[in-house]
Amino acid sequence: MIQSETKIAVAKGELGSKIEGWLRDNYDISIRIEGRPLPYKQSVGSMDFVPMTSKDVPMCVANGLVKYGITGNDLVDNYNLGAGGRVLKTIKEMDFGKGDLVLFSEKSTLQRLTSLKRGCKVAAPAYYYNLLVFGEVGDYLRRNFGAFEVIRVEGSTEGFVLNGWADFGYDITTLLRKETREEKSRTTLIYNGLTIVESVAPRPTQAILLSRDTQECTAEAFGTLLNSAKAYMTLNQKPY
Numbered sequence: 001m002i003q004s005e006t007k008i009a010v011a012k013g014e015l016g017s018k019i020e021g022w023l024r025d026n027y028d029i030s031i032r033i034e035g036r037p038l039p040y041k042q043s044v045g046s047m048d049f050v051p052m053t054s055k056d057v058p059m060c061v062a063n064g065l066v067k068y069g070i071t072g073n074d075l076v077d078n079y080n081l082g083a084g085g086r087v088l089k090t091i092k093e094m095d096f097g098k099g100d101l102v103l104f105s106e107k108s109t110l111q112r113l114t115s116l117k118r119g120c121k122v123a124a125p126a127y128y129y130n131l132l133v134f135g136e137v138g139d140y141l142r143r144n145f146g147a148f149e150v151i152r153v154e155g156s157t158e159g160f161v162l163n164g165w166a167d168f169g170y171d172i173t174t175l176l177r178k179e180t181r182e183e184k185s186r187t188t189l190i191y192n193g194l195t196i197v198e199s200v201a202p203r204p205t206q207a208i209l210l211s212r213d214t215q216e217c218t219a220e221a222f223g224t225l226l227n228s229a230k231a232y233m234t235l236n237q238k239p240y
Contacts, residue, residue, distance in 0.1 A: 005046045006225055007066040011054035012038075015207050018096040019070050027230045045232030047225055055127045061210055062087050068222055070094070074101055074131065074172065074205040081130035089213040091222060097207030099172045101128070103137050103197040104158075104189055109167055110197065119147040123160035124170040126152040131203070132170050140200045141168075158192055168197070172205055 010019050016033035023029040031042045033051045042049045050066060057071035058079035068091070076088050103122075120141065124132050132138055132150060141148040153160060157169035175187040175196070184190050196202070211217035 006068070007048040007050055009050050009052055009057045009060045009066040009069040009071070011057055011069075011071040011207075012051050013054055015054060015071065015097050016051070018094075018207065022094065022096065023226075027226045029226065029229055029233055044229040047229045058088055058210070061212060064212070067211060067217065069210050070207060071210070072097055072205050073208045074203070075127060076208065076210050078128055078130045081134050086213050088210050089217075090208045091211055091217060092209040092219045094207035094209065097205070098177060099174045099205045100176045100202035101131065101170065101172050101205055102176075102202050103140070103168055103170050103200045104173075104194045105161060105168045105197060106193065107195050109161075110195070118145060119149070120145045120167040121149045121151055121165070122168040122170055123151045123153050123157040123166035125157065126154070128170060135203070137170060137200055140197075144199075158188055158194060161194060162192055169194070176202055 010016070010031075010033050012033055020031065020033050023031060029044060031044065031049045032038065033049075038051060040051055042051075050060075052060065054071045055075060057069040058076050060066045061069040062079060062083070073090060073093075076090065080086050080088055122132065122137075122141065129150060129152060138148075151160060151166050157166075157171040160166040161169045173187060173189055173196075175184060175189050178184045178187065188194075189196070209219070209222060211222075
């Protein structure tokens with residue numbers, strides 16, 4: 001029996017089915033990241049695939065609990081900012097999970113705040129706090145409104161803006177990736193009459209393969225591991 005040696009954290013949720021498809025289409029590796037009940041350790045040859053929430057992947061990689069991870073680059077950037085340097089690195093950019101982090105508001109709120117030049121409140125998921133405070137958005141808010149308060153939310157940032165609990169929202173959207181008016185109208189921002197603040201450049205997001213910032217971990221080394229796992233699965237026919 002081959003002993004598992006390398007662990008890879010794979011994000012559940014919106015990225016889960018995409019990761020399943022990428023492994024299946026490129027390496028004939030079948031694992032299960034979505035559905036119930038879910039096996040939280042899936043061994044394929046010398047690799048252990050560990051499903052977890054996308055927000056936990058950077059922390060597990062940084063602390064050496066797993067060697068590699070697949071999650072969004074936004075969460076990795078947020079972790080590195082909080083750590084005060086590049087603890088994690090991108091090994092490979094994936095062609096899925098694409099969106100944009102944007103600052104948004106109601107048009108009337110933006111016009112009112114610009115004229116008043118007072119402090120403001122921003123609703124954002126807790127896992128984007130570092131990107132918001134230490135990134136370009138924080139610079140924009142300080143430059144235009146002075147001090148600002150961050151409301152860390154677990155659910156809908158749009159709801160906090162629409163109900164007047166926050167002046168701005170900061171979250172991910174696919175609006176800028178839509179091509180037709182019909183597609184755009186079905187996005188949460190447009191449906192709720194919210195607008196992107198054009199003065200702040202959108203921050204592109206996508207799924208990535210990551211590791212600690214070491215020379216040992218490379219795309220080639222990871223590909224070798226996956227090819228080994230593919231050979232093992234072909235011989236043993238062990239889909240999850």
